[in-house]
Amino acid sequence: MSRSIEYNFDGLVGPTHNYSGLSFGNIASQHNAGTVANPKLAAKQGLQKMLTLMNLGVPQAVLPPQQRPNLNLLQDLGLTGTTAQLLRQAHKIDPALLAAVYSAASMWSANMATISPSCNTADGRLHFTPANLSYNLHRAQESQFSYGLLKHIFADSRHFVVHNPLLGYRDLSDEGAANHNLLCSEYGAPGLELFVYGRSGFDDKTQVPLRYPARQTRLASAAIAQRHGVRSHLRCFIQQNPVAINAGVFHNDVVFVANKNVMFYHEHAFLDWPYMQQQILNFFGGNCHFISVAEHELTLADAVATYIFNSQLVTLPDNTMALIVPDECKESSAATKVLEAVIAGNNPIKHIKYVQCRQSMRNGGGPACLRLRVLLAPEQQPIFKQQLIMTAGLYKQLDAWVEKHYRDRLTSDDFLDPDLVLEVNTALESLTKILHLGSIYPFQQV
Numbered sequence: 001m002s003r004s005i006e007y008n009f010d011g012l013v014g015p016t017h018n019y020s021g022l023s024f025g026n027i028a029s030q031h032n033a034g035t036v037a038n039p040k041l042a043a044k045q046g047l048q049k050m051l052t053l054m055n056l057g058v059p060q061a062v063l064p065p066q067q068r069p070n071l072n073l074l075q076d077l078g079l080t081g082t083t084a085q086l087l088r089q090a091h092k093i094d095p096a097l098l099a100a101v102y103s104a105a106s107m108w109s110a111n112m113a114t115i116s117p118s119c120n121t122a123d124g125r126l127h128f129t130p131a132n133l134s135y136n137l138h139r140a141q142e143s144q145f146s147y148g149l150l151k152h153i154f155a156d157s158r159h160f161v162v163h164n165p166l167l168g169y170r171d172l173s174d175e176g177a178a179n180h181n182l183l184c185s186e187y188g189a190p191g192l193e194l195f196v197y198g199r200s201g202f203d204d205k206t207q208v209p210l211r212y213p214a215r216q217t218r219l220a221s222a223a224i225a226q227r228h229g230v231r232s233h234l235r236c237f238i239q240q241n242p243v244a245i246n247a248g249v250f251h252n253d254v255v256f257v258a259n260k261n262v263m264f265y266h267e268h269a270f271l272d273w274p275y276m277q278q279q280i281l282n283f284f285g286g287n288c289h290f291i292s293v294a295e296h297e298l299t300l301a302d303a304v305a306t307y308i309f310n311s312q313l314v315t316l317p318d319n320t321m322a323l324i325v326p327d328e329c330k331e332s333s334a335a336t337k338v339l340e341a342v343i344a345g346n347n348p349i350k351h352i353k354y355v356q357c358r359q360s361m362r363n364g365g366g367p368a369c370l371r372l373r374v375l376l377a378p379e380q381q382p383i384f385k386q387q388l389i390m391t392a393g394l395y396k397q398l399d400a401w402v403e404k405h406y407r408d409r410l411t412s413d414d415f416l417d418p419d420l421v422l423e424v425n426t427a428l429e430s431l432t433k434i435l436h437l438g439s440i441y442p443f444q445q446v
């Protein structure tokens with residue numbers, strides 16, 4: 001292994017995937033609230049996407065889901081008793097609390113952490129900050145387990161640093177890599193880290209009125225760049241356009257994707273983009289590709305409906321790039337036209353691959369939300385937990401595991417059933433064996 005490569009770590013969809021409408025400002029989540037979910041199909045769609053990437057020759061790995069329902073959280077909130085009693089009390093306090101502890105949202109691993117590659121940092125190590133996700137309870141409960149899991153997977157402290165999540169506080173609200181991009185000429189060459197925020201933190205009076213929440217603050221992004229030791233000329237910060245947030249762009253990766261020196265985005269993604277564009281041009285000495293889509297070609301509303309920019313932009317073994325696009329784009333003539341123009345254009349993107357992740361999409365999570373990118377230098381590649389690397393054999397095992405343990409129908413009516421909890425724990429117990437992860441889950445530690 002002689003060069004840096006980028007792994008996509010996809011979050012395996014957990015057995016309690018459901019539609020509870022917990023994310024205000026995420027239009028799909030709100031729209032599909034209360035509908036019947038199919039966790040089995042959701043997990044299989046996710047696995048199929050991983051297999052597709054692997055078969056394209058793109059390094060692929062998998063992350064286990066978190067334990068749900070999160071009974072520890074209910075106990076932290078002062079509830080006591082048997083599992084059935086805990087669930088009943090939570091429901092009585094508020095059905096949304098019960099839904100939150102059942103949330104399978106850790107599947108969207110783009111929100112798991114922000115990562116700075118070792119070629120960018122002062123100490124030459126790869127730095128992770130697990131996101132505090134402090135805006136929503138159903139997501140904030142992910143951060144401590146994510147921290148432990150990252151430490152477990154990337155255990156060698158000579159190469160990897162896993163920071164604590166930032167304090168879970170309104171003005172330090174952090175949603176991870178969904179608001180962070182690495183721009184570089186080659187993997188392994190120092191690159192610009194583009195941190196994207198929705199509001200500053202502390203000085204909210206200056207903000208344009210927002211209909212929906214701005215989940216990432218500049219204060220959080222700046223703190224992450226600082227603790228990672230990203231060299232100062234490699235950090236830049238830009239604000240999301242409030243118009244985009246108000247159209248349902250709750251994370252910037254809904255309107256912007258980049259890989260190496262190629263950027264594909266909606267023209268209304270950012271405030272003050274011309275200035276930043278100039279900085280990026282200077283960084284690359286002009287050798288970069290801005291593929292900007294104008295509102296008259298594709299409206300922000302259509303960008304949110306199709307998730308065209310939530311595609312994964314990946315480098316293939318022959319050094320061309322492919323866009324891994326959600327199937328929903330086929331249903332929009334505007335999106336289809338945009339994709340045709342991308343392929344015909346003078347840029348490295350030569351392939352479009354459609355993937356089906358509709359179960360996740362109905363909660364506002366497209367292909368790019370489901371993966372965490374980790375750029376690894378040659379010496380780092382053999383020292384993370386290798387059993388998480390996707391192979392044809394692992395795919396088969398995981399698919400059979402899902403087939404055996406997952407329900408094909410789940411609604412909030414099922415949440416009071418303690419048998420569901422046992423079922424989930426049995427599934428997770430078996431998963432830790434397949435992935436050789438040891439006792440990572442709270443229920444395995446009592």
Ligand code: SUG
Pocket residue numbers: 018019020021022023026029030103105108110111139178250251253254363364365366368369370
């Ligand atoms: O945080 N949906 C997630 C979707 C996250 C998408 N990730 C990226 N864009 N990178 C969210 O809003 C819905 C859960 C529910 O409604 O039950 C949810 O949490």
